[in-house]
Amino acid sequence: MISIKNLTKKFKDLCAVDSLSLDIYEGEIFALLGVNGAGKTTTIRMLSCISRPTSGNAEIDGFSLKKQSAKIKEIINISPQETAIAGNLTVRENMEFIASLYYKDKKIIEEKVKALLKDFSLEDVAKKKAKLLSGGMQRRLSIAMALVSAPKVLFLDEPTLGLDVIARKELWKQIEELKKKMTIILTTHYMEEAEALADRIGIMVKGKLVEVGTVAELKAKTGEEKFEDAFIKIAGGKL
Amino acid sequence: MRTLAFVRRNLKEILRDPLSLVFCFAFPVLLLVIMELIITSTVPDISYVPQFKIENMFSSMCVFSFTFLTLFTAMLISKDRNSSFQARLNVSPMKSVEILFGYILAVLPLAIIQIILIFCASLCFGLVVKWNILLAVLALFPSMILFIGLGILVGSLCGEKAVGGMSSVIINLAVFLGGMFFPLETMNNAFTVICDILPFAPGIKIPKAIITENTEGIWIAVLTVILYMLVILGISILVFQLKSKSDKKAH
Numbered sequence A: 001m002i003s004i005k006n007l008t009k010k011f012k013d014l015c016a017v018d019s020l021s022l023d024i025y026e027g028e029i030f031a032l033l034g035v036n037g038a039g040k041t042t043t044i045r046m047l048s049c050i051s052r053p054t055s056g057n058a059e060i061d062g063f064s065l066k067k068q069s070a071k072i073k074e075i076i077n078i079s080p081q082e083t084a085i086a087g088n089l090t091v092r093e094n095m096e097f098i099a100s101l102y103y104k105d106k107k108i109i110e111e112k113v114k115a116l117l118k119d120f121s122l123e124d125v126a127k128k129k130a131k132l133l134s135g136g137m138q139r140r141l142s143i144a145m146a147l148v149s150a151p152k153v154l155f156l157d158e159p160t161l162g163l164d165v166i167a168r169k170e171l172w173k174q175i176e177e178l179k180k181k182m183t184i185i186l187t188t189h190y191m192e193e194a195e196a197l198a199d200r201i202g203i204m205v206k207g208k209l210v211e212v213g214t215v216a217e218l219k220a221k222t223g224e225e226k227f228e229d230a231f232i233k234i235a236g237g238k239l
Numbered sequence B: 001m002r003t004l005a006f007v008r009r010n011l012k013e014i015l016r017d018p019l020s021l022v023f024c025f026a027f028p029v030l031l032l033v034i035m036e037l038i039i040t041s042t043v044p045d046i047s048y049v050p051q052f053k054i055e056n057m058f059s060s061m062c063v064f065s066f067t068f069l070t071l072f073t074a075m076l077i078s079k080d081r082n083s084s085f086q087a088r089l090n091v092s093p094m095k096s097v098e099i100l101f102g103y104i105l106a107v108l109p110l111a112i113i114q115i116i117l118i119f120c121a122s123l124c125f126g127l128v129v130k131w132n133i134l135l136a137v138l139a140l141f142p143s144m145i146l147f148i149g150l151g152i153l154v155g156s157l158c159g160e161k162a163v164g165g166m167s168s169v170i171i172n173l174a175v176f177l178g179g180m181f182f183p184l185e186t187m188n189n190a191f192t193v194i195c196d197i198l199p200f201a202p203g204i205k206i207p208k209a210i211i212t213e214n215t216e217g218i219w220i221a222v223l224t225v226i227l228y229m230l231v232i233l234g235i236s237i238l239v240f241q242l243k244s245k246s247d248k249k250a251h
């Protein structure tokens, strides 16, 4: 589904993403892990056509990132690390606005919005201004907005940041549901989240992708019993 | 269609903020009313303070109200950049010109409302209405676009915190170098030269000249303002496009 080749991003003399190569398969959930500043967000921004790679390329669903970004934009969507919502619009208006960027037919827009508000339990707050929602609710809205376009590939940058335990578990369930319909690339700082959701995990250290594998594979490779310890070993922390 | 949806969103975003209503609409009108009330009751002969003649005040307050378009355009754009809302737009099939026009087209109607409100208030203080008022309003458009362009520029370049400061610099420059509250004619030469070189004073001079039917030599002012408008608009479009494609991170 996604085939990344030597993707590189330099900011002046800092190499935020260093020649990253990786294949992500259709229908899987791929988790990108790494400490703060490892380059996860930068990778996602490049793959979602927000930021131009310094060098290297990727193919998403057969389309070239460099040459066919317009085609790629039609099949991807993103929930950015920052909660990207329009604060003075109501929850429903936020959804309808994003929907109207993708669909012309009012009926379709209405149906999509209605279904997503229901799926994400946002019906009760549909008329509330988005800026008045709690942080967790805003996150949920942000993800629901990304789903309006029914993307084939969904990027979730720290989707459960700031969610309470229950909301997080609920969102996990929803993400697993989505998996049937799309390929998902997510970043997270919660190891149990990666363990619970991801089919495969990639660990980035200082812009380089150093390990890729399933939880079991990574544990076996490092000889650790807990995934968290395996991550710490790979990410270079010394305890 | 997409652009229209975005225009609607921007209008809602601005108009649902009570602060923008106060500054965009209430403040310039109030200032005009208060100034005129004070002047008419305290100054025996308005020709001592020509800047407060109603046709001057009408022109000044229109341009003054446009300066707040800079502030609110800049605030909106900067907020959208910081919250990654623009990233969402950039991921959608929307092109960056559409996004840009979405911002501009949302602010234009606000400017029209400003002019209408200030016009109504000016009527109460004896603004003489002839056909040329339409021409005067038309003559305000280059300034309007200029200040919106400045807003795009500031919003694209500044972070959310710097926007307020930068915009108030522009607002103050326009007030002092535009000769809104003191007659530029009485200032020394060097100062008036600076004022004439910048677009603020000429922007006020033009509608004023049209209303008073004293348009001699106004072409230089017209050219100045239009030139500034084109240059600022050009630069702001360029910077906006560059910034929306570049990697400016949120923080």
Ligand SMILES: Nc1ncnc2c1ncn2[C@@H]1O[C@H](COP(=O)(O)OP(=O)(O)OP(=O)(O)O)[C@@H](O)[C@H]1O
Binding pocket: A011, A014, A016, A034, A035, A036, A037, A038, A039, A040, A041, A042, A043, A081, B247, B248, B249
């Ligand atoms: N626009 C930019 N200009 C300069 N440096 C940048 C820019 N964007 C990111 N960086 C740098 O690139 C590196 C990677 O940043 P990135 O945001 O991708 O990390 P991350 O893995 O998402 O971190 P976090 O877990 O904190 O979100 C960091 O050192 C960051 O400071």
Ligand SMILES: [Mg+2]
Binding pocket: A040, A041, A042, A081, A157
């Ligand atoms: Mg990040």
